[in-house]
Amino acid sequence: MDKEDISLIKGLLLKPKRIVIVVHYNPDGDAIGAALALKIYLQQLNHSIHVLVPNSYPDFLEWMPQSETIIQATKNQELCIEKIQEADIIFCLDFNTFSRVGILQQAIENSMTTKVLIDHHIDPDTSFDIMYSSTETTSSTSELIYNFIVNIMDGKKYMNKQIAECLYVGIITDTGSLSYSCNNESTYFVLGNLFQYGIDGESIHRKVYDTYSESRIRLLGHCLINRLIVMDEYATSFIYLTKEDLTNYNYKQGDIEGIVNYGLSMDTVRFTALFSERDDRIRISFRSKGNFNVNDFARCHFNGGGHKNASGGNAYKSMEDAIEEFKALLEQYKPLLTEPWE
Ligand code: 5GP
């Protein structure tokens, strides 16, 4: 964040304001963790804050402090729009382009109020008034929220156990429990600091990860046995899930989170994708190891984006056609995919 933006935001937050915090569609642990942590911090400065999410978030985040105050647009769109219209400041967390906020996009774009970006995705739009964007060396938006509170706002005295729990969830979920996007001292420095506030990291990990329903674990089994395709000639694998699969295994939002990573856990694979069929499109998650850039891949071919090693996108066609398109692209990218890597 540059000096000008720092003094702007500090000035804005001097007096109580009506603040909206909004996160991306299909909010994950980082989006919810960052939003709740920022809310709990700003409340102590006497602001009035509403966290808005475009649609529902996974059940395994429901235990998080103040999650019961989150307003969901798919359940209460009018209230969300009212809060956006009334806001003096809108914080946009964990996304960098308004197309990522689903049914709230228009209301946010129409709002003339100050929009503050705090995010770690590559190539942010320039439509924000104040920007705190850091990508390559940053694990998560939650890590940025820690820096925002402690270093930018000089608010270390407002840090507490609830904020630390939220930020811990954000960092562990966005790094696959510290297995990617975390090759930085700064990430571990922040994590280490969170323990000052009395958090129980092991218990948080259990609450987030050991929450599978029987159908979810069996869906994982189905993916690995029946829906995983390995294409050694491209050092690539992919998993596909049809609507029928999802129905058969009692799919609930969040159930396929993390499954994409299994495709990458073979030593011969450097690129993987998970295709899942929705009503109007095929949703695709991409993951890679090393230099193969899946942000570029998702942006160029599937209307998406994200990070170098983790991204997502959509194909507005049938599952068969989406997979055919993907396979044709593998041939095109073969030289890159098969070059030596660590
Ligand atoms: P996931 O596969 O877990 O849904 O997403 C992986 C990463 O890519 C996340 O950081 C997410 O924010 C980003 N991402 C997923 N889908 C999209 C998309 O459609 N557009 C953009 N710009 N980013 C996405």
Ligand code: MN
């Ligand atoms: Mn994130």
